[in-house]
Amino acid sequence: GAVVSQHPSWVICKSGTSVKIECRSLDFQATTMFWYRQFPKQSLMLMATSNEGSKATYEQGVEKDKFLINHASLTLSTLTVTSAHPEDSSFYICSARDGGGGYTFGSGTRLTVV
Amino acid sequence: QQPVQSPQAVILREGEDAVINCSSSKALYSVHWYRQKHGEAPVFLMILLKGGEQKGHDKISASFNEKKQQSSLYLTASQLSYSGTYFCGTEIGDDKIIFGKGTRLHILP
Numbered sequence: 743g744a745v746v747s748q749h750p751s752w753v754i755c756k757s758g759t760s761v762k763i764e765c766r767s768l769d770f771q772a773t774t775m776f777w778y779r780q781f782p783k784q785s786l787m788l789m790a791t792s793n794e795g796s797k798a799t800y801e802q803g804v805e806k807d808k809f810l811i812n813h814a815s816l817t818l819s820t821l822t823v824t825s826a827h828p829e830d831s832s833f834y835i836c837s838a839r840d841g842g843g844g845y846t847f848g849s850g851t852r853l854t855v856v
Numbered sequence: 857q858q859p860v861q862s863p864q865a866v867i868l869r870e871g872e873d874a875v876i877n878c879s880s881s882k883a884l885y886s887v888h889w890y891r892q893k894h895g896e897a898p899v900f901l902m903i904l905l906k907g908g909e910q911k912g913h914d915k916i917s918a919s920f921n922e923k924k925q926q927s928s929l930y931l932t933a934s935q936l937s938y939s940g941t942y943f944c945g946t947e948i949g950d951d952k953i954i955f956g957k958g959t960r961l962h963i964l965p
Contacts (some may be wrong), residue, residue, distance in 0.1 A: 772950055776952065776953070783960075784941065786898070786943065791950065791952060835897055844900035844902075845953065847899070848897055849896065850895075850897045852895075
């Protein structure tokens with residue numbers, strides 16, 4: 743089945759630094775990828791849509807300058823959390839439509855900002 | 857626009873059945889069901905597109921009512937491996953999905 747590889751699985755960073763999270767579709771092309779954030783015991787909240795070859799579109803309330811998204815190729819999307827603060831600590835997950843009707847999710851990245 | 861899930865949590869003994877509901881005040885374009893285990897990414901279970909549709913595999917099935925405002929996920933003779941949080945999601949355009957708040961299912965041996 744379709745696989746989306748997400749790295750890193752977890753990261754701990756100091757407040758004020760930036761962190762990059764990568765998502766790759768391994769066996770299919772994804773012109774669009776979606777980035778979600780999930781706080782403990784809460785639902786997945788859509789942050790932004792990553793579009794290959796064009797600018798990402800952000801959901802209301804998500805700061806585009808803080809969460810930089812780049813979709814450099816048909817198989818790679820990256821999310822960079824800039825100047826991270828403790829309140830950015832969360833579980834970040836990417837997903838892409840896999841052609842079978844459903845969406846395949848990456849394995850998620852647990853970000854802890856100290 | 858966020859679909860409403862119920863119940864919020866369920867505790868069952870292995871072998872018992874469970875029903876999780878997902879509803880909306882407006883007709884939904886589609887309903888997706890996912891299961892997420894703690895610390896892991898959600899895993900796709902199934903998608904329903906048509907009013908009145910029913911589908912399933914193994915002992916997990918789902919229905920979508922005629923008005924496309926309610927979907928139910930049925931877990932029959934639950935197994936320990938069914939434990940996790942179940943999310944329903946609906947497409948809101950541009951291939952985007954928004955999810956309900958989830959239903960936590962815990963299966964006891």
